[in-house]
Amino acid sequence: xxxxxxxxxxxxxxxxxxxxxxxxxxxxxxxxxxxxxxxxxxxxxxxxxxxxxxxxxxxxxxxxxxxxxxxxxxxxxxxxxxxxxxxxxxxxxxxxxxxxxxxxxxxxxxxxxxxxxxxxxxxxxxxxxxxxxxxxxxxxxxxxxxxxxxxxxxxxxxxxxxxxxxxxxxxxxxxxxxxxxxxxxxxxxxxxxxxxxxxxxxxxxxxxxxxxxxxxxxxxxxxxxxxxxxxxxxxxxxxxxxxxxxxxxxxxxxxxxxxxxxxxxxxxxxxxxxxxxxxxxxxxxxxxxxxxxxxxxxxxxxxxxxx
Numbered sequence: 006x007x008x009x010x011x012x013x014x015x016x017x018x019x020x021x022x023x024x025x026x027x028x029x030x031x032x033x034x035x036x037x038x039x040x041x042x043x044x045x046x047x048x049x050x051x052x053x054x055x056x057x058x059x060x061x062x063x064x065x066x067x068x069x070x071x072x073x074x075x076x077x078x079x080x081x082x083x084x085x086x087x088x089x090x091x092x093x094x095x096x097x098x099x100x101x102x103x104x105x106x107x108x109x110x111x112x113x114x115x116x117x118x119x120x121x122x123x124x125x126x127x128x129x130x131x132x133x134x135x136x137x138x139x140x141x142x143x144x145x146x147x148x149x150x151x152x153x154x155x156x157x158x159x160x161x162x163x164x165x166x167x168x169x170x171x172x173x174x175x176x177x178x179x180x181x182x183x184x185x186x187x188x189x190x191x192x193x194x195x196x197x198x199x200x201x202x203x204x205x206x207x208x209x210x211x212x213x214x215x216x217x218x219x220x221x222x223x224x225x226x227x228x229x230x231x232x233x234x235x236x237x238x239x240x241x242x243x244x245x246x247x248x249x250x251x252x253x254x255x256x257x258x259x260x261x262x263x264x265x266x267x268x269x270x271x272x273x274x275x276x277x278x279x280x281x282x283x284x285x286x287x288x289x290x291x292x293x294x295x296x297x298x299x300x301x302x303x304x305x306x307x308x309x310x311x312x
Contacts, residue, residue: 008191008192010031010135010192011192011224012185012189012190012192012193012229013190013233014185014186014189014230014232015192015225015226015229015230017232018225018228018229018232019224019225021260022223022260022272022273024223025223030137030138031135031224032135032137033078033133033134033136034077034078034133034136035074035077035078035115035133035136036077036136037077039074039106039115039117039136040073040074040077042106042108042113042115043072043073043074043080043106043117044069044070044072044073044074045069045108046069046072046106046107046108047067047068047069047071047149047151047291048064048065048066048067048149048289048291049064049065049066049082049104049105049107050062050063050065050104050105050106050107050180050197050199050240051063051064051102051103051104051105051197052103052105052183052195052196052238053092053095053096053100053101053103053182053195054095054100054101054184054195055092055094055095056094058184058236059238059253059280060182060183060184060195060236060237060238060253061091061092061095061182061238061253062092062180062181062182062197062238062239062240062251063090063091063240063249063251064180064240065082065084065085065086066084066289066290066291067083071083071084072084077133078132079122079130079131079132079133080104080117080119080130080131080133081128081129081130081131082104082128082129082130082131083127083128084128085127085128085129087156087288089156089158089159089285089288090159090251090285090288091159091283092251096121096124096129097121097124098121098122098123098124099120099121100121101118101119101120101121101184101195102118102119102120102121102129102131102195103116103117103118103182103194103195103196103197104116104117104118104119104131104197105180105197105198105199107144107199109145109146109147109148109149109293110146110147110149110296112141112144112146112299113141114138114139114144114199115136115137115138116135116136116137116138116196116197116198117131117133117135117136118133118134118135118136118194118195119131119132119133119134119135119194120134134191134194135192135194137224139199139222140221140222141299142201142219142220142221142299142301143199143200143201143219143299143301143302144178144201144299145177145178145201145295145297145298145299145302146295146296146297146299147244147293147294147295148293149291149292149293149294150291150292150294151290151291151292152247152290152292153290154247154287154289155287156285156286156287156288157285157286157287159283159284160283160284160285160286161281161282161283162281162282162283162284163281164212164279164281164282165211165212165279165282169282169284170209172241172243172248172250173207173214173250174204174207174209175205176204176207176241177201177202177204177206177298177302178199178200178201178242178244179199179207179239179240179241179242180197180198180199180200180239180240181197181198181200181227181239181240182195182197182239182240183196183197183198183230183231183234183236183237183238184196184230184236185230185233185234186233186234188233189233196226196230198226198227201299201302202217202219202302202305203298203302203305203306203307205307205308206268206307208308212278213276213277213278213279214239214254214276214277214279215274215275215276215277215308216274216275216276216277217264217268217270217274217305218258218264218272218273218274218275219270219271219272219301219305220270220272228258228275231256231258231275232258235255236253236254236256237253237255237256237277238251238252238253239251239253239254239277240252242289244292244293244294245292245293245294246286246287247286247288247289247290247291247292248284248285248286248287248288249283249284249285249288249289250282250283250284250285251282251283251285252277252279252281252282253279253280253281253282254277254278254279254280254281255277255280256275256277256278257275257276257278258273258275259273259274259275259276260273261273266309267308268306268308268309269304269305270304270306271305
C-alpha cells in the first residue's frame, strides 16, 4: 500500500501510547497464506454497523471451506447471519464489514476489512481493502467440534442482568467491533479484534466494563477508531454451551497508565458503558474445549481491588 495504512485517529492513538508502526504487514490484498487460512476455518467473526451506525460483533460458521478466496481481493463467505442475530441488518450490499479469521487451536489469526460487494441467498462476497495478520498473544488454546443445538429466541437486554455479568466475569476471551469516523479517509472503516486474558480480566461494575489494554501489535486499530467514534460492539461466547452475548455501548479510554498499577501487564485501560444487549442461547452449532492459556496470558495478573 503506497499511502499510510493508518487513518488519523489510529496515528493519534499511537502517539498517545508513545509508539509508532510503519504498518508494513498491512496490504491492500490477501496474500496466498491468508487466502488458504480462511478456507480452513469452520467459523469466523465479523463486525458491521446497524442502521444508526452502532457497531455490532457477530460470528458466522459453516463447514471448512465456507469462507474461500477466488482471488487476492475477494473473500466469499457461504453463510449469512441468523435472523435472530441483531447484526443481521448490517449485512447488505455496499455496507462496510470487518472480518477476523482465528484458529483457537493454533492461535493463528488474520484480519480482512472491506465492503460487501454482493449478497445472495447463500452468502456474501467481500471486496477486500485491507488484509493483515496478527500475533498469537492472549489467544487461549481451544479445540472445536460440532454440537447439535436448537437456537432459542433472542433475549433483549436494556442493561446487564446477573446472568450476563456472571458470563462476562468468567470470560477469558471476547471480541470488539469498532468503526472509524466518516472523516477518517480511505484508511478508515470497520474493525473487529480479539481480546484475551485470565478469567475476570474484564471487570464488571453495574453496566460498566473496565478492560485492560495489554501490549499488542502497536497498530491501535480499535483504540484509534474509538478516539473518533466512541461507540463499540462486544461479543462474549460461552464456548461450551454455544451461547452468545452481544453488547453495544460507548467507550472512554484511560491513557494515564493507571491500569499498569491495577492489573499486571496492562499499559492502559478502557471503560465500556453498556447501552443495550442481546443474549442468544445455543446460537452457534459449535462447541470448544479448553486446552491451555496463552503464555502471554499467563504473564498477566488479576485486578487489584482497593482495600
